[in-house]
Amino acid sequence: MSEYSFVKGHGTENDFVLVPDAQGRHELTPEQVVRLCDRRAGIGADGVIRVVRTDATDDPAAVAARGEATWFMDYRNADGSVSEMCGNGIRVLGRFLATHADVDPRDPLPVATRGGVKVLTFADGRHDGDVTVDMGTPELLGDTEIGIGERSWPAVHVSMGNPHAVAFVDDLADAGPLTEAPRHDAATYPDGVNVELVVRRGEHHVAMRVHERGSGETRSCGTGACAVVVAAARADEAPRGTAYAVDLPGGTLSITWTEDDRVLMTGPAVLVAEGLTAL
Numbered sequence: 001m002s003e004y005s006f007v008k009g010h011g012t013e014n015d016f017v018l019v020p021d022a023q024g025r026h027e028l029t030p031e032q033v034v035r036l037c038d039r040r041a042g043i044g045a046d047g048v049i050r051v052v053r054t055d056a057t058d059d060p061a062a063v064a065a066r067g068e069a070t071w072f073m074d075y076r077n078a079d080g081s082v083s084e085m086c087g088n089g090i091r092v093l094g095r096f097l098a099t100h101a102d103v104d105p106r107d108p109l110p111v112a113t114r115g116g117v118k119v120l121t122f123a124d125g126r127h128d129g130d131v132t133v134d135m136g137t138p139e140l141l142g143d144t145e146i147g148i149g150e151r152s153w154p155a156v157h158v159s160m161g162n163p164h165a166v167a168f169v170d171d172l173a174d175a176g177p178l179t180e181a182p183r184h185d186a187a188t189y190p191d192g193v194n195v196e197l198v199v200r201r202g203e204h205h206v207a208m209r210v211h212e213r214g215s216g217e218t219r220s221c222g223t224g225a226c227a228v229v230v231a232a233a234r235a236d237e238a239p240r241g242t243a244y245a246v247d248l249p250g251g252t253l254s255i256t257w258t259e260d261d262r263v264l265m266t267g268p269a270v271l272v273a274e275g276l277t278a279l
């Protein structure tokens, strides 16, 4: 066993263990990620983010981003699986870099992910305000279906770099507790899927629950909220540039699908603890 330093944080209560690893010395095994995320025997989290410099890892996404981004978000779900992107996690990573690394919150911060380089901006150039992430261009990939228990719903397939199925439902309670991964079309989603259940709350205002691939039901999912806004804005025929409020069990995110076909998400990013852990 060796000692690792960690930082614990959350974005709208989607919580993460960050493992600062600037020099790329702490490649994590799936078993180590599972132990870190264990809510009884570990620190507890929905996922782990190893924060590594792009020039200190040979992950192909980091290598491709060298010259464009100094930092790479190596994201793992609670079951140890890898994901392309995490919208809440990248804001928390930005908060960590703005407070613990040589990052000036007055400047845009490009961060490499397996879903491409995403650019963060800090409200008012401050290290302690909301963080906006340019999530890039979404992909609307057609219709699909999801099932929970005895029920099923039509859903919209949206990629935010990672896969989503967005289902509009009559009532968020209809699905009951999301204790198991929802049924989905394995041909459409060969690597699994994040599933969002959505209701409308008002004009350009929705509420959602999410079952995350690799983590189960969580209190928020940033990429999921962006996928929901893309599906809702298309259904509403909302003009590009319309801001949507998305209520999640852990808080509210503000999301805009812009005229130039990018999704901007703004929300909180909070660091709550730091220390050492044996792995």
Ligand SMILES: N[C@@H](CCC[C@H](N)C(=O)O)C(=O)O
Pocket (backbone or CB within 6 Å): 014, 047, 077, 082, 083, 084, 085, 086, 087, 088, 089, 162, 163, 194, 212, 213, 214, 215, 220, 221, 222, 223, 224
């Ligand atoms: N919570 C995240 C998404 C994390 C990855 C997801 N579970 C997947 O496997 O794609 C977010 O805030 O976007």
